[in-house]
Amino acid sequence: MTATTSFTGDANPYGGGDPYADYRTADLPFTRYVDLADRRLGGAVVAANDEFFAQRENLLLPGPAEFDPERFGHKGKIMDGWETRRRRGADADRPWPAADDHDWALVRLGAPGVIRGIVVDTAHFRGNYPQAVSVEGASVAGAPSPDELLGGDVKWTTLVPRTPVGGHAANGFPVATEQRFTHLRVNQHPDGGIARLRVHGEVVPDPGWLAVLGAFDVVALENGGRVEDASDLFYSPAVHTIQPGRSRKMDDGWETRRRRDRGNDWIRYRLAAQARIRALEIDTAYLKGNSAGWASVSVKDGDAGPWTEILPRTRLQPDTNHRFVLPEPAVGTHARVDIYPDGGISRLRLFGSLTEEGASRLTARHQELGG
Template structure:
């Protein structure tokens, strides 16, 4: 795994990413670029335009120039790396690609674009990861492929950068939501479901759209550590076991710490403070905890403990940002 691949995909369809326009998508629709996964291949499946492909694919170019596609990021942020994935595109992948980015409130104009990845080689049927060396914040991307061909997925890994100045002091938000800059830093196990699902928008669409651990056969319990997008005071906790019926955790508890700027490694040895004592969970249900919270002091991180194992669809930490500390 590249150093940036643990970060959120800022362009993903599930976080609000949009594919705006392209020069050509004759063989396969541009919207496929931001769908989940890497794309699939179905032997013998054809459309009236040719072989069905799970990606963006332009026709063979017969005149000078190259193809391009513009996207609006679902989440404004700093881009640390990209993966231009040519999975299943073997005799029809682009030999090279480049990326431009813009930071605007509306549609970018020609002068808004800045190159963040120069023309770079692509391998067929492969991940093509590239680090991006920029601390600027971006809202839009333009993918150039040279001269034509197919790309299965474009992943854009980075840090979400919300505009905290636009938020009222007393406004209640989900401080750990991905759209508010929350991150799931680590967990002890995610055999059946990825940890990042905990903080995604909306309710889970199925059992695969949650955090789920393997069946525990020994002592102990499972856990995940999350960083709030901005330090804040928690007023209500929601634990949603949507779709988890025979495999939800029996109980959950939360611990907290106020350590803005602490490294991920340093968190392990710090003194965690109980925020919610072990509380009963039920199947396929939204659980709300407010009267049973153990304190209302500012926090920056939580450790979410589930007993002994199982699956949780979403974790919401509803509260107010603490203006006295920086994100």
Template sequence: MTDHPTDLLVDLASDRHGGKVLAANDEFFAPKENLIADADPIWNPAKFTARGKWMDGWETRRRREPGHDWAIIRLGIPGIVRTVLIDTAHFTGNFPESASVEGIYLPGVTDMVELVRDPSRWTVLVPRRALRGDLRNEIDLDRTTPVTHTRLVIHPDGGVARLRLLGDPVPPDGLLDGTVDVDLAAIHNGARAIDCSDRHYSSPNRMLVPGRAEGMWDGWETKRRRGPGNDWAVIRLAGRGTVDRIELDTAHFKGNAPGSWDVEGIDAPGATIGNLRLAKWRALLENIPVTPDHRHRYEGLAGGPFTHLRLNIHPDGGVARFRAWGRSSEPWISPA
């Protein structure tokens, strides 16, 4: 059992999470912004532009001199990159021969001059390696330090549909000072869903993004349960702390909301997924009936300290948002 299953990692660079492609040296055939689009790449055989075939990705012109092409991305959420996914979907005769990825930790910096001023500050995340066309080229990393920006380098030219930087969010510098309430379950604050019983329709991390849900797709939904038991999701909080209030939202889930839910907590810094599954959890919210398409708020809890929360839904269904407000001065990890 891995503690970092790829489909429960957060795409730190996604435009859905605020990522932005700051610059690219060339985007003749297809714009750089496509690299981090949240939606999966599509193929339209009939669509062309004034410059050639329309492609759902970033594509540079054919290089006629030595060199390489590049794009610099500011992550929407600073974090530790666990897996890099260079997706060449639909690029069959026009994908790069090889690619590399670099990273840097410069929170708050958007100035390109500052980013490229000293190349030695960039560290190699993925050494140059061959790519295959029309394929999700997946590379697992063994890293413990966060990054805020990455640079994708392709050799010598070509097209990449998506760049996914899958990893663990880290709390923004200075956020968890223990003096004010923050949403300890928000991925932008450093939280992440690390385990769940079912993610047939979507990841539980969808519950932890900012704002109200845009639709049923923008939340966590499990398959219909045909046997005994219930579904659940474990959230590693942004930091060890107390939880004063919880918000659970079933917006857009009208015929498929859970019948009831409860929330448990545990104080287990650094615990593995296996240990958490076997551990004894403490009740924070007892089993409560659920109203479909409704925002539920529970205050005055004063529970903790907790490092993880477990949301149990009975027996199955969908949850749009999960919030856990409280105070912490102990981030789950300290930024480098």
């Protein structure tokens, strides 16, 4: 994902043709982290003080915002984002909004964790974007209601101070707060519209919940697994392979370009913590003519440990979920799937449980981050 880090000011009026033609962008390093607010992980916009023109839920829709210049409703222009009405002052002598006037939305992260950066995307909001935005974070256990989140006993930490933003631009904000958050409060000053919100960071799971589960998918994104690197990201991100649920279409998995050499493609993962793996799944759902021909899986214990193959190179079938029970449990902190020679898989599942050392380290980090 790309975004502008410093542009503020007016966007050009829509001139017809490609609605993204003047969409200003620049690279943001933190976007390599997963979106903690992703709807597929359970993220949601649970409340907003105003959504007169466009619904708050649009903030977390996957994919870029769309724009139809001829689409209007009975309230006005229909925008693909969250848009509030224009604020007014107290009376005719003071028609302008007060300095502290603002609109807000409450966001529940699908996967609580440490936030590394936030993108407030105002795509297609050219004359109706907010003058500034701010973002706060909180860590609240359970499933609090909006009223509970707005109560006086919830501590909110400023992640993005009130900062001017640009119209029709993806405004990026690095975050350096080492704390585990479950909810965000997104403020726009004084009013206006935001197309998309992306909250990039590292998942920090609840070790108590994982302990109760016993056996679980130790590489799953929602359980704290993550992709460290991959040989090829030409068609789709490797992180798709550890998303919740089965793939729903071809680009919901990982697919590489066609190799023209004698090599092979691969993904390297970090597990939730040191774990004892007992079974695995490799799914090629919706990859029919592009499925990997063969795959192998290896694990290693520690950053410097040697790789040990736990699944030898095995023939894969297109559009099929393959299940394997290991003859002996394998202990490790990292995993690697190699596909031969190229193609793709949709999901990788590694079923097992945390070792005593893994559980201890995960609990210590959870406590350190205020979980």
